[in-house]
Amino acid sequence: MTDSPLIWERPEPTERRRPSPLSRERIVRAAIDLADADGLDAVSLRKVAGALDAGPMRLYRYVDTKDELLELMVDTVYGEIPPPTGSTWGDVLRSIATGVREAALRHEWFADLLGGRPRFGPATLAHTEATLTALRTTGLDLDTMSAALEALNVFLVGAVRKEVTERRAERASGLDKYQWQHATAPYVTRMFASGNYPALEEWVHDAPHRSAAEIFDLGLTYLIDGIRRQS
Numbered sequence: 001m002t003d004s005p006l007i008w009e010r011p012e013p014t015e016r017r018r019p020s021p022l023s024r025e026r027i028v029r030a031a032i033d034l035a036d037a038d039g040l041d042a043v044s045l046r047k048v049a050g051a052l053d054a055g056p057m058r059l060y061r062y063v064d065t066k067d068e069l070l071e072l073m074v075d076t077v078y079g080e081i082p083p084p085t086g087s088t089w090g091d092v093l094r095s096i097a098t099g100v101r102e103a104a105l106r107h108e109w110f111a112d113l114l115g116g117r118p119r120f121g122p123a124t125l126a127h128t129e130a131t132l133t134a135l136r137t138t139g140l141d142l143d144t145m146s147a148a149l150e151a152l153n154v155f156l157v158g159a160v161r162k163e164v165t166e167r168r169a170e171r172a173s174g175l176d177k178y179q180w181q182h183a184t185a186p187y188v189t190r191m192f193a194s195g196n197y198p199a200l201e202e203w204v205h206d207a208p209h210r211s212a213a214e215i216f217d218l219g220l221t222y223l224i225d226g227i228r229r230q231s
Contacts, residue, residue, distance in 0.1 A: 008120065108168070144230070
């Protein structure tokens with residue numbers, strides 16, 4: 001049994017003149033618009049076809065499955081991320097992280113698809129190539145460079161998903177972080193009064209309250225400093 005070629009190796013079909021002409025680019029853009037508005041659950045070939053005023057079966061000439069459509073969507077977002085810049089490898093890692101975070105905040109569903117197996121779309125490969133090229137110019141050896149990228153990926157997946165999850169919780173509850181804290185304060189105060197949570201009470205009362213951007217930047221600084229000490 002011969003494996004079918006990946007979506008990246010299949011030529012786009014020639015579209016006959018129709019009232020609603022299709023292309024992979026139009027299909028992907030419609031899918032991204034649906035996901036931006038209502039999340040990945042809103043994306044299906046049927047719903048994308050409806051957004052394009054086309055029959056669902058026509059889309060199967062361009063993509064075979066929803067997974068292929070997601071691959072195309074992810075690659076399109078990677079194409080939006082600027083190439084990394086920086087005069088040191090730490091600056092390059094910070095540039096990479098900032099670009100990915102900003103993309104995920106524009107397209108929250110993108111955070112749900114970070115991590116997992118490598119993706120091989122042309123824009124994704126180009127982003128990876130630019131990243132490795134930038135890191136090579138800083139004189140980092142291959143072992144340290146690989147470890148740095150792996151650590152960065154783990155940090156990014158956790159940090160970006162946490163931030164996106166908080167934004168979704170605010171929309172779902174109608175309460176921002178401070179309003180939610182105020183609403184839960186009476187219960188938390190009663191729990192602290194039991195004397196069973198002294199460390200947690202100190203942390204809640206005295207720890208600095210940083211913005212999501214500040215937390216991200218601080219975590220990234222800790223990561224880069226830790227890698228630098230190992231290199």
